[in-house]
Amino acid sequence: MSNSDNNTPISEFGKYGLINHITGGIRPGNKSTVTGIGDDAAVIDSGRNLTLVSTDLFLEGIHFNLIYTPMKHLGYKAVIRAISDIYAMNGTPGQVLISLGISSRFSVEQIEELYEGIGLACGKYKVDLAGGDTTSSLTGLTIGVTAVGFAEKNKIIKRDGAKPNDLICVTGDFGAAFMGLQLLERERKLFQKEKITQPDLSGYEYVIGRQLKPDFPAAVLNELGSEGIIPNSMTDVTEGLASDLLQICKLSGTGCRIYYSKIPIDYETSKLAEEFNVDPMTPALNGGEDYELLFTIPLEDIDRIKSLQSVKVIGHMTSEISENYIVGDDGSVVEISAQGWKGKT
Amino acid sequence: MSNSDNNTPISEFGKYGLINHITGGIRPGNKSTVTGIGDDAAVIDSGRNLTLVSTDLFLEGIHFNLIYTPMKHLGYKAVIRAISDIYAMNGTPGQVLISLGISSRFSVEQIEELYEGIGLACGKYKVDLAGGDTTSSLTGLTIGVTAVGFAEKNKIIKRDGAKPNDLICVTGDFGAAFMGLQLLERERKLFQKEKITQPDLSGYEYVIGRQLKPDFPAAVLNELGSEGIIPNSMTDVTEGLASDLLQICKLSGTGCRIYYSKIPIDYETSKLAEEFNVDPMTPALNGGEDYELLFTIPLEDIDRIKSLQSVKVIGHMTSEISENYIVGDDGSVVEISAQGWKGKT
Numbered sequence: 001m002s003n004s005d006n007n008t009p010i011s012e013f014g015k016y017g018l019i020n021h022i023t024g025g026i027r028p029g030n031k032s033t034v035t036g037i038g039d040d041a042a043v044i045d046s047g048r049n050l051t052l053v054s055t056d057l058f059l060e061g062i063h064f065n066l067i068y069t070p071m072k073h074l075g076y077k078a079v080i081r082a083i084s085d086i087y088a089m090n091g092t093p094g095q096v097l098i099s100l101g102i103s104s105r106f107s108v109e110q111i112e113e114l115y116e117g118i119g120l121a122c123g124k125y126k127v128d129l130a131g132g133d134t135t136s137s138l139t140g141l142t143i144g145v146t147a148v149g150f151a152e153k154n155k156i157i158k159r160d161g162a163k164p165n166d167l168i169c170v171t172g173d174f175g176a177a178f179m180g181l182q183l184l185e186r187e188r189k190l191f192q193k194e195k196i197t198q199p200d201l202s203g204y205e206y207v208i209g210r211q212l213k214p215d216f217p218a219a220v221l222n223e224l225g226s227e228g229i230i231p232n233s234m235t236d237v238t239e240g241l242a243s244d245l246l247q248i249c250k251l252s253g254t255g256c257r258i259y260y261s262k263i264p265i266d267y268e269t270s271k272l273a274e275e276f277n278v279d280p281m282t283p284a285l286n287g288g289e290d291y292e293l294l295f296t297i298p299l300e301d302i303d304r305i306k307s308l309q310s311v312k313v314i315g316h317m318t319s320e321i322s323e324n325y326i327v328g329d330d331g332s333v334v335e336i337s338a339q340g341w342k343g344k345t
Numbered sequence: 346m347s348n349s350d351n352n353t354p355i356s357e358f359g360k361y362g363l364i365n366h367i368t369g370g371i372r373p374g375n376k377s378t379v380t381g382i383g384d385d386a387a388v389i390d391s392g393r394n395l396t397l398v399s400t401d402l403f404l405e406g407i408h409f410n411l412i413y414t415p416m417k418h419l420g421y422k423a424v425i426r427a428i429s430d431i432y433a434m435n436g437t438p439g440q441v442l443i444s445l446g447i448s449s450r451f452s453v454e455q456i457e458e459l460y461e462g463i464g465l466a467c468g469k470y471k472v473d474l475a476g477g478d479t480t481s482s483l484t485g486l487t488i489g490v491t492a493v494g495f496a497e498k499n500k501i502i503k504r505d506g507a508k509p510n511d512l513i514c515v516t517g518d519f520g521a522a523f524m525g526l527q528l529l530e531r532e533r534k535l536f537q538k539e540k541i542t543q544p545d546l547s548g549y550e551y552v553i554g555r556q557l558k559p560d561f562p563a564a565v566l567n568e569l570g571s572e573g574i575i576p577n578s579m580t581d582v583t584e585g586l587a588s589d590l591l592q593i594c595k596l597s598g599t600g601c602r603i604y605y606s607k608i609p610i611d612y613e614t615s616k617l618a619e620e621f622n623v624d625p626m627t628p629a630l631n632g633g634e635d636y637e638l639l640f641t642i643p644l645e646d647i648d649r650i651k652s653l654q655s656v657k658v659i660g661h662m663t664s665e666i667s668e669n670y671i672v673g674d675d676g677s678v679v680e681i682s683a684q685g686w687k688g689k690t
Contacts, residue, residue: 144489
């Protein structure tokens with residue numbers, strides 16, 4: 001650090017950079033700690049199986065704006081965010097624990113609505129609400145979500161296992177949640193400025209749904225299993241396709257090449273990006289909150305993966321460490337970069 | 346609820362009341378969920394052993410004031426708070442996961458200090474820092490701590506197992522952390538009003554230490570084991586001795602009688618309470634953050650428990666449900682009441 005007055009701004013580090021920098025000196029010592037910091041979930045040896053534990057914070061004003069986020073959707077999304085990390089390691093989520101910090105402006109009915117959404121997601125993904133903590137808060141709503149899951153010992157898939165020539169695969173499409181957020185923010189500002197009572201969201205139901213009430217493609221993990229495809233590396237796309245892919249490359253010691261024309265982008269996302277005058281590839285690569293799977297598989301599985309409708313191959317890994325490129329339709333090559341700390345509000 | 350406009354204030358419920366009210370309809374469905382909401386930690390069947398998971402939020406302005414809380418102490422205390430819930434079920438903590446929400450007013454060096462404290466506590470209690478999440482925050486520092494631990498299947502001790510005639514036992518003393526907080530708050534106000542640069546904290550090192558850098562009497566669990574004493578019920582005292590004891594009574598279907606003269610209170614706590622013109626029994630019963638063990642044992646273990654220096658018997662359980670009393674030195678009997686939602690900031 002160049003700063004001599006002991007006041008290095010946090011923005012100097014990216015998200016992963018900060019975690020690595022600070023926790024670099026803390027090494028696991030317990031036999032039960034299989035994997036510590038640096039993957040989607042902590043992996044704990046609990047005897048016969050592995051226990052996976054993941055924890056996330058959801059902060060009002062950072063992760064959600066209650067002006068356009070129904071409490072029920074928020075509860076649903078908090079559970080998806082938590083269990084997404086368990087699926088991302090090829091685990092099966094079993095329990096969630098929810099901690100709430102609630103300021104006095106919330107009513108019991110609002111918290112009930114939040115738990116209704118939590119209950120809905122728990123029911124759909126067959127996880128139990130197993131605990132948590134409730135406390136008062138000075139400043140709005142704080143949600144801490146912890147997910148617990150299980151995996152057989154040789155079945156977990158980490159971020160660091162990608163090999164050169166692996167095919168890079170994704171589920172779903174990218175950038176929709178981000179564009180949904182832009183749209184909601186635009187309408188909020190219009191509403192506050194011009195007091196238009198009815199925001200115009202028609203034709204954009206998909207992107208708004210992706211932002212407010214995302215689901216996770218858990219079924220794809222079973223499809224991969226049925227096809228006998230075992231990914232070498234896997235993560236969930238929450239920070240952004242670029243950032244999450246670069247994490248896999250960094251931890252695996254590979255480079256990557258993905259193809260502009262292969263990145264799945266929904267029609268609504270593209271249309272809205274055009275309205276906002278941005279290249280749709282920007283939200284697709286850097287938007288985040290997609291809650292999709294990103295994984296790499298051995299090249300020889302190419303025919304088997306093609307039989308899965310829900311998976312798209314977007315590129316391949318290379319042996320060139322730190323050389324991570326996106327290839328344009330005209331053959332032009334651009335380096336992929338991740339966002340900084342401030343990018344992801 | 347009497348309120349017809351769908352706006353029941355949260356203060357209408359106590360802490361446990363709110364959790365019970367809202368989560369009452371959500372029942373666990375997974376075989377691996379042994380115990381859901383309502384105890385210190387979630388209990389998860391992970392095959393050979395039980396996995397215990399607990400999660401807590403630490404919010405700036407509610408749980409800590411950075412004017413007098415060194416970041417290092419804060420990190421230490423956050424770990425103690427988390428693992429305390431695992432010990433409270435007679436488990437052995439193995440891992441913690443720390444999530445941070447950090448506003449831009451914090452520097453990397455401050456977060457490093459926080460992690461130094463986390464690392465110290467992890468080292469002392471032999472737990473691994475195994476993961477977490479880092480995000481930006483609009484409003485100060487938010488800390489989410491999740492602890493994971495293990496217990497043999499027939500060894501966990503819950504809150505609901507107390508029997509009539511059980512002896513009520515505690516470790517340590519009570520009210521010190523609360524009085525430490527009152528002192529720190531008084532000096533803060535004096536400092537802000539009169540710009541006294543040097544707060545006068547001499548003679549009160551113990552209560553301040555109990556507030557800022559508490560430890561947990563983990564060794565007592567081994568002592569109980571060595572003596573062959575198996576508590577029928579157990580919890581950690583974090584909300585306050587009264588509130589935590591009443592939880593055990595409620596869940597076990599017992600009443601209790603504790604004795605005024607038996608409640609351990611440190612000299613500094615008493616002296617400071619006198620300065621503040623309060624009965625020392627008020628912080629002792631309702632202060633909270635004591636990080637001590639509260640448990641009940643069969644009456645026949647009375648001689649064995651007396652051999653343990655670190656444990657005090659403060660009363661006994663009765664078969665009279667909802668009759669929870671504290672008996673004064675003069676034989677007078679007063680009902681024990683727990684604090685409401687707002688009490689604990």
